[in-house]
Amino acid sequence: MTIVATSTSAFYERSRANMKDLRLKAESLQAQVGSGEKLSRSSDDPVAAARLRTLSRLEKLATIDTSNADRASADLSLADSAMSNMSTAIIRAQELATQAASTTLTDDQRAGIATELDEIQKDLLALANSRDSNGHALFGGESSGNAYEFDASGNATYIGTGNSQSLPIGDGQTMDSSMTGPQIFEFTDANGNTTDVMATIKALSEALKGGSTDPTGSANDALASLKSGLDTLSTAQTVVGTRLAWLDTVAERNTNLSELRANEKSDLGGVDMTEAIASLQETLTILQASQASFTKLAGLSLFNNLS
Incomplete structure (x- = not known):
């Protein structure tokens, strides 16, 4: 029993x-x-669970890097657009300087050219004070306010910081999201002095208003300086274009890495x-x-x- x-x-x-x-x-x-998900707890497969945690951490960091890269791309695109408008303004100033170099102009005609040059200087200052995607000074470095302001004498003075904001974009790389005002405006003139485009335009305007005994010579001098200023601006715009191209490469690489991480996560825990x-x-x-x-x-x- x-x-x-x-x-x-x-x-x-x-x-x-x-x-x-x-x-x-x-x-x-x-x-x-x-x-x-294949794993409900880490003990189901400790090795796979550890790798999945690493992949999740990498994905979060990649999200931050991608956000920074997108912001840098947006700001650099804004800078490129603003510099294109600056280039147009400087080219117009060159045209006016060429007209002013003629010996056949009357004082009234020179005064009219000076008036337009004053407006160009104001336009350049407005463009120099453009805002980035966060509403900060686009060309003011790390400053949140304006990049330039007029002093009591009407001179455009840079009031930003010395360096542009640098953003991490992954793999230890950083990218400046713009350029500072001096980097796009300042150059060395024929006498070896550091000056900028807005100062050149202001000086020419004053010379055409009667501030120089040789307005024709002043106009010819201004033409050489404006060419140097335009060359400096073109170089800066090339740098911005190169950065934008590199950000495209970074974005493509980040997309590929994200797909690889997603596939690995699917293989391990999917x-x-x-x-x-x-x-x-x-x-x-x-x-x-x-x-x-x-x-x-x-x-x-x-x-x-x-x-």
Whole structure:
């Protein structure tokens, strides 16, 4: 009788254990199908879980780098547009200086040219005070206010910082999001003195208003300086264009790396839905069959008679 009782108890324990294992497997498969993730806890696969944490951390850092790169690209595009307008203004100043170099002009005609030069100087200052994507000074370095202002004598004075804001764009690389005013306006004139385009235009305007005994000579001198100023601006614009091209390369690289990380995450922690659903259906079928078999076997009269 003891042997029979022990066998009966073992049958029930074994059946309960088997069905419990099947239920746990079914629940695990249901969770995988619902979440799309293979691992529900780190202990399921410690190595894969550690790698998945690393990939998630890299993805978060990449998101920050991508945001910085997008901001740098937006600001550099704004700088490029502003410098194109500056170039147009300087070219117009060159045209006016060429006219002013003529010895046939009257004083009134020179005064009219001076008036337009004053407007060009104001336009250049307005462009120099353009705003970046955050509303800060585009050409003022790390300053949040204006890059230039007129002093009491009407001279355009730089009031920004010495360096542009630098943004990290990934892999230890940084990118200046613009250029400072002196980098795009300042140059060395024929006498070896450092000056800038706005100062050149102002000096020519004053000479044409009667501030020089030789306005024609002043206009010729201004032409040489304006050419140097335009060359400086063109060089700065080339630098900006090069940075924009590099940011395109960085964006493409970041996209490729993001796809590689996504594929690795899918391989490590992702669920093959077709396989998981098939396994779930199989497990549920086996569980149902086991429950039915247990119920049928447990109800046989043989057990009642042997007990």
